[in-house]
Amino acid sequence: MIGFFKSLAVTLQSMLRKPVTVQYPGEHLPMSPRYLGFPGLLWDDAVDEPACTGCLVCARYCPTDCITVSMKDNPLHKEGKSKRRKIVDDFQIRMERCILCGICVEVCNFEAIAMTDYHEEADISRGDLIATKEDLFRMGRDYQKRAGIVVGAGSGSEGEE
């Protein structure tokens, strides 16, 4: 009978303690700076163009093949404003397949992609889960601003992993 009453005492004790619940949509847990949210594309503010050249290395190393990229000639390069000869034409990530492993960020040679802290990207149809180039830049540029990441020639900064 001793164990029986011990158990009751334990539950009574924990009842008197403060609840640990965080009421999610209202309040959030603090996020770690290393948080791996959905990937977003970064923007080169110096030239005002995407940092991504569409080189396909992320698409090649993605374990789930969720990235689709295509590239085009960079019009700004012809005008001599940009050092990038090629630039991203279209970039899509299928969010329902992405496993947020961060390999694309690791392999990117141009620091053009980063794991943002966006994580509330649920949607009601499968089609909406395909992040288009605009979505990726929206997330990436917002994150870039908040995290203070500067991409571009000579800045030497490193993206958050």
Added chain:
Amino acid sequence: MTWADVGWLVLSVGLFLGFISFVVLFLTYAERKFIGRIQQRLGPMRTGPFGLLQPVADAIKLLSKEDLVPGRADRFLFWIAPLIVFVPAIVIWVSIPFTRDIVIENLELGIFFVLAVMGLSIAGILMAGWSSFNKYAMLGAVRAAAQLISYELPLLVAVLGVVMIAGSLDLQVIVAEQNTVWYIVLQPVAFLLFFTAGLAEVGRTPFDIPMAESELIGGPFVEYSGMHWSMFFMAEYANTFAIAVLTTLLFLGGWRGPAPATGWGQDVMMAFWFLTKASAVILVIFWIRATIPRLRIDQLMSLAWKVLLPLAFANLVMTAFYLFYGWPDWSIVLLSLGLLMATVYGYYVRRRSRLPRPVTVKLRVRQGRIVG
């Protein structure tokens, strides 16, 4: 019977039904809140302030849900089983007094009527299990039948002790007789037996074996949905409340407060004390529910037949001696406590002889080597 009488009866029945529905709804909320706090959660918080409208939301959900009948079910039995469980759970409230004056129809055989009607619901549970055409439901129904019938006996025999001392089956008289000392003092064994068997009777943890979530996924009610399921649910909570109320009436002095209730507002005070005590019992039931693991079916049966029933009879005989020879009050208290101590001791002896004692060893590892 005049028209005024009929009108009064209809009004009071309506009031009681409303009150019971309100209590059941509130109990579901209270249970979720209370167990939530025990688990260091908040419980329902989204619907209304502090989630107070949660029962309403649940009710709306259940009412608007499709009432599914399995293809090969026995449709008539399937349809009527919830009613057979639900009706007794409501009918018992006819003769349960809430204060000295607030009662629909006080019966001289009050406690007898209540327990007899409560026992009816087993038929409905068996019908539900049989008609669902589901093995889990069937197993649950068989378990429920075995459990409820076994626990009926200790429950009744435990109540007999109280009835003998009070000298009446009338709940009003039983409460009135407790004006000097509550029966929990004179009959601690009967109190424990009644509470335990009552938990088993309404299928609360640790005796929720028929519904066993982790084994039988809801037992007899596994195929029910929508309104029919909610009738089982309401019956369960109404019965839980009934057990708490009966415990209060039989053992905890009913509506007696510390001060004698007289004059203006006495009914309010009596109702207050009555509901306070009943709530305390209910909170204990919830507390146990959130803490104690479930028994196994064979352990449940052996508990009923080998422990509770003999104890109930011992208590009955003891009470009979006490009344016949007119022993002083303290003697029965001592005897009861001795009986309880002997039971606990017997349990430990049995456990030592039947179950191997948990033996545990710890090997010490130092720098990656076992040293003994």
Added chain:
Amino acid sequence: MVAEADLQTVDMLLNMGPQHPSTHGVFRIVLTIDGERIVDAEPHIGYLHRGTEKLCERENYRQIITLFDRLDYVANFNNELVFVMAAEKLMGLEVPERAQFIRVILAELNRISSHMLFYGAFGTDIGVLATPFMYGFRERERIQQLFEAVTGARMMHSYFRVGGVADDLPDGFTAHTRALLDELKRGVQECDRLLTYNEIFLERTVNVGAITGEEAIDFGVSGPVLRASGVPMDVRVAEPYLVYDRFDYEIPLGKNGDCWDRFWVRIEEMRQSIAIVEQALAMMPEGPFQAPVAKFGFVRPPRGDTYARAENPRGDFGVYLVSQGENTPYRVKIRGPSFCNLMALKRMTVGHYIADAVVILGSLDIVLGEVDR
């Protein structure tokens, strides 16, 4: 009167799972029952088969780490660890000491969080209304917040790399972990007091699903299930890897090999893991966290094969790795402890009650992601 022998009774087939609240995933067990008693139990697995071993032949060494995260999805660090250890063994790579300590700390914390999940699920199996579950998840949440601070992910970390770890520990890691350990000690103590010596809990678990040490070895059982049967086998001691030969701790052993022993061994292991993490925190050296290998961990181990194993929360987790010198392995064979422990299920359940089958399955603490692979 009819004698009992004359009564015609028929055994009933009860299909438990794949949708059942206490099969811990998509697991199916077909029980032949005589009343409430189990006559035969036949486990059916494979509902969660994802072809991990075949996928490993396609993906490169960095990508496989993400696959191993998803094998035993409550002990991610421990799985990653075994794979990177196999690759390092093949390459003859010396891992920096700091990386080894980081790995030990994270793996042991992961062991605690995994055992906490076991505690919660077991409590629910045995019929407490979710209270152990909530306690277990309360502690898990704290550990996962630490993991998030270190790796950026709460569960699928992909943090270990061939030759080290992905990144150095974040600032304030030691203080965070020390505070966490203090809370965990209290949490484990509370979990222990809630169930371990509760009389009904003892009735439900002692002598249920007992298996002797010899039988356990014959079934290939490992981990806490084996140690509960009294066999002092722990890969951390028998075949020390990382820096496990520098710590002082205790190995809890049961005697009867029943559900209670398995439960107690796990509770006690949580305490020992806390002790190991404390020592590792004190001993952690400064230095590099990654050995110099190919960029991004896209290594090409030389031709050959190797077997690496480690003590998972569930038992002896092994990886047999064959390399042809390419950037993807030629073959990866995974020895999953859950899978091997599950083989003893039939031997344990037959003769017990339906309710016991649930408890025994819970005490084996299987993770279907690793059973079905």
